[in-house]
Amino acid sequence: MPAAAERARPVTGHGLGTTVGILHPGSMGAAVGAQLRARGICVLWLPEGRSRTTVERAEAAGLEAVDGLPLLLERADVLLSLCPPAAAEDVARQVAAQGFPGKTYVEANAVAPARIRRIRELLPDATVVDGAVIGSPPLGGKQPRLYLAGRSSALDLLGDLFAPTDVRVHPLGEELGKASTLKLAYSSYQKTSRVLAAVAFGLAQTNGVGDELLDVARLRPGSYLPETGYIPKSAARAWRWGPELEEAAALLHEAGLPDELMRASAAVLTRWDTARGSEPSIEEALSLLMDDH
Structure with a gap:
């Protein structure tokens, strides 16, 4: 040095x-x-x-x-x-x-x-x-x-x-790398959980059981599922969350851990690219996740 x-x-x-x-x-x-x-x-x-x-x-x-x-x-x-x-x-x-x-x-x-x-x-x-x-x-x-x-x-x-x-x-x-590892380890859980919650609610809502899903989810303290108000926020931040999860995937691969879940979550986030700089409604955010969006 x-x-x-x-x-x-x-x-x-x-x-x-x-x-x-x-x-x-x-x-x-x-x-x-x-x-x-x-x-x-x-x-x-x-x-x-x-x-x-x-x-x-x-x-x-x-x-x-x-x-x-x-x-x-x-x-x-x-x-x-x-x-x-x-x-x-x-x-x-x-x-x-x-x-x-x-x-x-x-x-x-x-x-x-x-x-x-x-x-x-x-x-x-x-x-x-x-x-x-x-x-x-x-x-x-x-x-x-x-x-x-x-x-x-x-x-x-x-x-x-x-x-x-x-x-x-x-x-x-x-030791360089400790802070970045901690961040990506946390992000791999926190941001992927937000993606999973949005997809799960979208599935339930599309099939007419959204309220029932939220009712079940509220029985499990700590779940992101009832926090539907966060779906638009996730959509608005997806443009930077996606690359972050790609970084997490690379780190998982380096560690010999499965990286498919992170890469899949990053791919889902790309469907929200058009929401950058705005905060859509829950319905608009969910519509962007649909195959025909």
């Missing part, structure tokens, strides 16, 4: 002297950035090529727009990569092309450990941290967990940054 990566950036006032860059702030990234802004930390982002919705979200969070990636990388001490899993390596390549020496790069997307290792190879002069956010965006008192694995000095820095916020940091040691 080059000497530049060994140097931790100085932290003053529990992280107040640190500048953070976020690539690219969706609902989670903007909310995380807002938590840092609330304690006076400068948070940068790139508006170029982003949708009006993203711009409005970033402005509402108090993020500072920067003109171009080179300037953002020059100013930022810590970079948080929060993007769809399929774009994670491309984002890292863009950063590597400009250089990010001696600074901290947090790969916080739902990607497999093998992808984390490739990203570390792309950024040999930076300190790459394996990160995983589990939970809803930190809004309205919600407190997602940020699991981190990597160099201890970088974990200390990130712990200081988020200590007084609703983002709860949980260090997992120095």
Whole structure:
């Protein structure tokens, strides 16, 4: 590891002297950035090529727009990569092309450990941290967990940054891959369960026994089946859930475990591609799952 990566950036006032860059702030990234802004930390982002919705979200969070990636990388001490899993390596390549020496790069997307290792190879002069956010965006008192694995000095820095916020940091040691494995293990259950619940309710509803299915499901505490209100939310998020489950499938295959269920769930999610950026009704979401949609 080059000497530049060994140097931790100085932290003053529990992280107040640190500048953070976020690539690219969706609902989670903007909310995380807002938590840092609330304690006076400068948070940068790139508006170029982003949708009006993203711009409005970033402005509402108090993020500072920067003109171009080179300037953002020059100013930022810590970079948080929060993007769809399929774009994670491309984002890292863009950063590597400009250089990010001696600074901290947090790969916080739902990607497999093998992808984390490739990203570390792309950024040999930076300190790459394996990160995983589990939970809803930190809004309205919600407190997602940020699991981190990597160099201890970088974990200390990130712990200081988020200590007084609703983002709860949980260090997992120095071995890269632990945080991403935890995220995908959780996603393989949680997101696939949501898919199964939607398909099961669709089957019952189509055959006129939807209410009866919900009645039975309510006898089993903890089941996702009665939560039909989550079906539209699942549809709206399917565009990024699908690639996440493909990452989980790759990890299962690597571990010698069956990956067919994850790949099938990812295939089901592609039927909801047109729901991106909206939240359809339950009936509309179910109709998109039908063969003749």
